[in-house]
Amino acid sequence: MKVAIIGKGNLGSHLHNALQPTCDMQWYGREFPTTIDADIVIVSVSDDATLKVISDVHAPFVVHTAGAVAMANLERTGVFYPLFSFTKEAVVQWKDIPFLLECSREEDMPVLEEITRLIGARAFHITSEQRTKLHAAAVMVNNFTNHLYTLAKEHCQHYDLPFEVLHAIMRQGPDKAIALGPKTAQTGPARRGDDRTIKHHLEQIQDPTTKALYELLSENIKKRYEL
Amino acid sequence: MKVAIIGKGNLGSHLHNALQPTCDMQWYGREFPTTIDADIVIVSVSDDATLKVISDVHAPFVVHTAGAVAMANLERTGVFYPLFSFTKEAVVQWKDIPFLLECSREEDMPVLEEITRLIGARAFHITSEQRTKLHAAAVMVNNFTNHLYTLAKEHCQHYDLPFEVLHAIMRQGPDKAIALGPKTAQTGPARRGDDRTIKHHLEQIQDPTTKALYELLSENIKKRYEL
Missing domain, CATH: 3.40.50.720 (NAD(P)-binding Rossmann-like Domain)
Known part of the structure; x- marks a missing residue:
């Protein structure tokens, strides 16, 4: 060709x-x-x-x-x-x-x-129309997840903790979600309805934006799994 | 031993x-x-x-x-x-x-x-005290990112689009963030201040929760990069 x-x-x-x-x-x-x-x-x-x-x-x-x-x-x-x-x-x-x-x-x-x-x-x-819809999804799985990495890293830096201990589960995340499907792969305090841990985490998060996101995402997960 | x-x-x-x-x-x-x-x-x-x-x-x-x-x-x-x-x-x-x-x-x-x-x-x-702080960060990089995968998958399913086209950049995300640092690795319409694309995406997202999260995360990224 x-x-x-x-x-x-x-x-x-x-x-x-x-x-x-x-x-x-x-x-x-x-x-x-x-x-x-x-x-x-x-x-x-x-x-x-x-x-x-x-x-x-x-x-x-x-x-x-x-x-x-x-x-x-x-x-x-x-x-x-x-x-x-x-x-x-x-x-x-x-x-x-x-x-x-x-x-x-x-x-x-x-x-x-x-x-x-x-x-x-x-x-x-x-099609071009489908492509813009996929683009919105790509923003969620790529740009927004990366922003969460940024917030988590800043949280670690605030407490002088090594962000690199999180590298392994960061890398594991997509593999698990792809293998099991993200809905089945979901874990964590919000998924378990563990309000005590959520409250505890919120007390520790210093950045107000990060706190607001932590709260909204947790609520969102709880609602989705009917907890 | x-x-x-x-x-x-x-x-x-x-x-x-x-x-x-x-x-x-x-x-x-x-x-x-x-x-x-x-x-x-x-x-x-x-x-x-x-x-x-x-x-x-x-x-x-x-x-x-x-x-x-x-x-x-x-x-x-x-x-x-x-x-x-x-x-x-x-x-x-x-x-x-x-x-x-x-x-x-x-x-x-x-x-x-x-x-x-x-x-x-x-x-x-x-220490145990540091561990709970790291746990909050682990929730962000693992549980919350997985939830975004769930929302993106639902968005794709709503429009009958193949979620698997996103697998490659999902897998690439952590590697890039680890290699460059997440702040440098940040891309996307919010990072570029591309309000037209953000508006366009918001019009396409059907689920109200996903829409609210898209909006908050975008605002958050824009603010962080002073756009």
Whole structure:
């Protein structure tokens, strides 16, 4: 397959490396020809620049990798979005990474699926509308959980306690939730209805915001499990 | 070293297996002799039964493994608490697991450290008072994050979207937070001050509780990063 990638950033580089062994590649940075001869052009630039680049390039089939950007309004276009947070140095385990695929013409879907297969990743057919809904869920499981780590770390620092003793259960959390389902995996004082421990913890938490969140989340868990 | 374990549950079994190769072991379930000849007796029973078993057994040095139970009021006693959630089938990676150690006599600490070393785990000196503070932080990084997974899964189910596309970033979350520190690792619309996306997400979230949490956590993140 003839593949062109526009974008030499983090994701662009990872995609280029992954497709290099099996595809006839073209790879462009800020400078790219306006007309590109390829089966697919993958635009992997910043969110803000995405639609501009797509409108500048002329090619049979142009897709982008920006999760927060809706599919372009073109005859043959699509979205090729890996739902993952890429870092430059880390080795990417492609087999674990889901690609959310969308295209304006159903006939182009096999191209997206084939590329996903060549990378060794997993393909999911997701419309732009579904993608924004998944994005809200991604914020919950990623951004909000990370914020709880921040609050917990600050709590530890306040009492001069080593945050690293929590690393093991932090790492274990997603694995357990995925293996058992999060509802079954739920544990803790709120799940048990252990109000004494909750009260005790609230007395120890100094930061008012953290305290409010502790209280709301505990109430929420209790309600959900009808305690 | 002569080690006795009381308790044939999940943790008791894992500890027994780990110490078996290097220690002179005794292992008891519900029936145990009132007098035990060992360098250390590890009581690994349910939280509720812990203090009762400790008061029933006569041995030079008796410790327990219950994170939520304060150290017993005895002359030579202690706490030997692995901060981790053990499951029967899973293979335990001891080297990642922190043991929170405490004892009434400073002279007994080397025994607890030696056992931790024999298991291949990491030792931390933590008093009962510090332990309850760490417990509050553990609730945040483990129980509350798991609850967010539950809410995100329900959100996906409501829209008939595959929750599994989120598995990869769920698994990545703790690793990134540990590698970079959670404050640096924070991303997402609230971190960027992207109010349009937040508003959009809030419109899509059906469950009122999830909506309230989304709002509070977003506000909280924005405030923390002075947006």
